[in-house]
Amino acid sequence: MRKSELERVQLLADVGLLTPSIIHDIRSYLTAIKGNAQIGEKLSNDPNSSGRFRKIVELVDRATDMIESFRKFYKGESEKERFVLADILNFAVSLLREKLAGIDIDIKGADVFIDGNKSLLTQVFINLLSNSADALLNSDKKIIRIWVEKIENKKSKLRIFVGDSGSGIPPKIRKKIFKPFFTTKDKGTGLGLFIVKRILERSGGRIKLLDKIEMKKIQKKENLNDLNTIFMVELSYGKGADSR
Numbered sequence: 101m102r103k104s105e106l107e108r109v110q111l112l113a114d115v116g117l118l119t120p121s122i123i124h125d126i127r128s129y130l131t132a133i134k135g136n137a138q139i140g141e142k143l144s145n146d147p148n149s150s151g152r153f154r155k156i157v158e159l160v161d162r163a164t165d166m167i168e169s170f171r172k173f174y175k176g177e178s179e180k181e182r183f184v185l186a187d188i189l190n191f192a193v194s195l196l197r198e199k200l201a202g203i204d205i206d207i208k209g210a211d212v213f214i215d216g217n218k219s220l221l222t223q224v225f226i227n228l229l230s231n232s233a234d235a236l237l238n239s240d241k242k243i244i245r246i247w248v249e250k251i252e253n254k255k256s257k258l259r260i261f262v263g264d265s266g267s268g269i270p271p272k273i274r275k276k277i278f279k280p281f282f283t284t285k286d287k288g289t290g291l292g293l294f295i296v297k298r299i300l301e302r303s304g305g306r307i308k309l310l311d312k313i314e315m316k317k318i319q320k321k322e323n324l325n326d327l328n329t330i331f332m333v334e335l336s337y338g339k340g341a342d343s344r
C-alpha cells in the first residue's frame with residue numbers, strides 16, 4: 101500500500117471516530133434552528149414568511165431523520181420501511197432545486213414500492229444528482245434522465261438509472277471514483293460516491309458506473325444519445341406491493 105493510501109485509511113478511521121461527536125453537535129444546532137424557526141413562524145404576520153419558517157422546520161426534521169439514520173447505520177441497526185421511489189427522487193430534486201436550476205430533468209417509471217431505509221436511500225440520490233449538476237456546469241445541453249427497469253426473475257430487483265449529459269468520466273479515473281477522498285473538484289470531499297456505495301451494499305443493493313459498451317446498448321434502446329455518464333443503482337423492490 102502506498103503511503104498516501106495508508107494516510108487515507110487513517111484519515112477515514114479518524115472520520116469514523118469523529119462521526120458520533122459531529123452528529124451530536126449538529127443535532128444540537130438543528131434543535132436550536134428548529135426552535136428559532138418555530139418562534140419565527142409564530143411571530144410572523146406575513147403568510148409568505150411564515151411559510152418559509154415552516155419550510156425550515158420541515159427541512160430540519162428531514163435533516164434530523166437523516167443523521168439519525170446514519171447514526172443507526174453505523175451502529176448496524178438501520179431501519180426498513182416501505183416507500184415509493186418517486187417520492188424520494190422528487191424530494192432529492194426539490195432539495196437541490198437551486199443547484200439543478202436550468203437543467204432538464206425527467207423521471208420515468210419510479211412509481212414503485214421499495215422496502216429499505218428511506219433516509220439513506222434519499223441520500224444516495226441526493227449525491228448522484230448533485231454530482232450530475234456539477235458535471236453539467238459547463239455543458240451546453242443540460243439534461244438528467246432517471247428511469248427504472250424491473251427484473252422480475254432476479255429476486256425482484258429494480259434497476260434505477262441516473263444519467264446526465266455532463267462532462268463524462270474519463271476512463272483513467274473510472275476505477276477511483278468510489279474510493280474515499282477521491283475528488284476532481286476544488287471543494288469536493290470525495291466522500292459522496294464512497295458513502296453511496298456503502299449505503300447500497302449494506303442495503304443489499306449495488307451501484308455501477310456503466311462502461312462505453314453498456315452505455316451504447318442503453319442509448320440505442322432508450323434513445324438517450326445525449327447522456328455521457330450513466331450510473332445504475334440496483335435495489336430490491338417491495339414484495340407483494342410491487343406497483344401502485
Ligand SMILES: Nc1ncnc2c1ncn2[C@@H]1O[C@H](COP(=O)(O)OP(=O)(O)OP(=O)(O)O)[C@@H](O)[C@H]1O
Binds near residue numbers: 227235290293
Ligand atoms: N455524474 C458525474 N459526471 C462526471 N464526473 C462525475 C460524476 N459523478 C462523479 N464524478 C467524478 O467522481 C468524483 C468523485 O465523486 P464524489 O461524489 O465521491 O466526490 P465529489 O463530488 O468530488 O465531492 P463531494 O461529493 O464532497 O461534493 C468527482 O470528483 C468527479 O470527478
Ligand SMILES: [Mg+2]
Binds near residue numbers: 230292293
Ligand atoms: Mg459528490
